[in-house]
Amino acid sequence: MAKLDKTVGFIGGGNMAEAMIGGLLAAGVCEASRVHAADVSRDRLAYLKTTFGIHTTGDNCAVVDGCDVLVLAVKPQVMGSVLSTLDAGCGPRLSKKLVITIAAGIPVQTIEGMLASAPGLAVVRAMPNTPALVGCGMCGMYANPHVTSADRGHARAILEATGRVIEFETEALLDAVTAVSGSGPAYVFYFVEAMVKAGENLGLDTKDAFAMTLQTVKGAVTLMEERGESPKELRQKVTSPGGTTEAALRVLREKEFPEIVMTAIEAACQRAGELSRQYV
Numbered sequence: 001m002a003k004l005d006k007t008v009g010f011i012g013g014g015n016m017a018e019a020m021i022g023g024l025l026a027a028g029v030c031e032a033s034r035v036h037a038a039d040v041s042r043d044r045l046a047y048l049k050t051t052f053g054i055h056t057t058g059d060n061c062a063v064v065d066g067c068d069v070l071v072l073a074v075k076p077q078v079m080g081s082v083l084s085t086l087d088a089g090c091g092p093r094l095s096k097k098l099v100i101t102i103a104a105g106i107p108v109q110t111i112e113g114m115l116a117s118a119p120g121l122a123v124v125r126a127m128p129n130t131p132a133l134v135g136c137g138m139c140g141m142y143a144n145p146h147v148t149s150a151d152r153g154h155a156r157a158i159l160e161a162t163g164r165v166i167e168f169e170t171e172a173l174l175d176a177v178t179a180v181s182g183s184g185p186a187y188v189f190y191f192v193e194a195m196v197k198a199g200e201n202l203g204l205d206t207k208d209a210f211a212m213t214l215q216t217v218k219g220a221v222t223l224m225e226e227r228g229e230s231p232k233e234l235r236q237k238v239t240s241p242g243g244t245t246e247a248a249l250r251v252l253r254e255k256e257f258p259e260i261v262m263t264a265i266e267a268a269c270q271r272a273g274e275l276s277r278q279y280v
């Protein structure tokens, strides 16, 4: 992967920042000496410094000053206070930088509005997911009109360091991305938890039930990736008429499994919309 000739700063050094920093360094996109992170937790900063050898600080504006690309990686709940402190402390110094926000639900317009001392701010809104930690992330991104094509390339290089990126022309779709792939790993983990529990109930020990479930999910994913067949076709090949799979799928259908999944994902999407109104 091509090396990025930019310094990257993170405001918020939690789970997603860690995944992104790990990806940037592992892919060789950035050297540790060109990555900065700020957090309110001293323990977190010590952990990031020890693990990655990056620059750390408790001062958000120091990160702004040390970077070309600023990643806003705090929770939506604190984004309003983080942005107003940045605007008051170092807002005008942001105007030449690229800002990438990964917060669920928070629109670009809100970021621009709260960083009003940097008019014409280049903002990319991105929605990664935690498999980024192992280089298998899925990230949706939208760039506002102030983002130059060079900066779009920089944003892609940073986000692609942890997995796949799909770019959208319409920001409104980012809430759907959040609901499908941002939160998506949790749905898969929940399904796996339920399969393991079912195996235990049928007499398997936890270790075996987990190993079987994991390998089954991995095998199913690989089949979908490597064969040009749809999930529906692959499902039908597992389902022998009058057999065991049919018995299980009948229960899933009777309990309205597809409707439950769709309603759940719609709830996540709706919540993304609420987060922007509730916290900023």
Ligand SMILES: NC(=O)C1=CN([C@@H]2O[C@H](COP(=O)(O)OP(=O)(O)OC[C@H]3O[C@@H](n4cnc5c(N)ncnc54)[C@H](OP(=O)(O)O)[C@@H]3O)[C@@H](O)[C@H]2O)C=CC1
Residues within 6 Å of the ligand: 011, 012, 013, 014, 015, 016, 017, 038, 039, 040, 041, 044, 060, 073, 074, 075, 076, 078, 082, 102, 103, 104, 127, 128, 129, 130, 182, 183
């Ligand atoms: N987790 C996920 O799967 C995904 C998360 N996201 C988004 O990424 C963002 C971060 O999420 P995640 O990494 O999970 O959250 P974390 O809580 O793990 O990380 C956020 C970090 O920011 C710190 N923080 C709080 N206030 C400030 C402040 N004023 N200045 C600097 N740092 C501060 C927090 O410290 P403390 O904990 O002490 O408050 C914490 O260490 C969120 O907006 C979320 O919507 C996007 C995609 C997926």
Ligand SMILES: O=C(O)[C@@H]1CCC=N1
Residues within 6 Å of the ligand: 104, 178, 182, 183
């Ligand atoms: O649950 C959340 O709000 C964040 C955003 C996507 C995944 N985690």
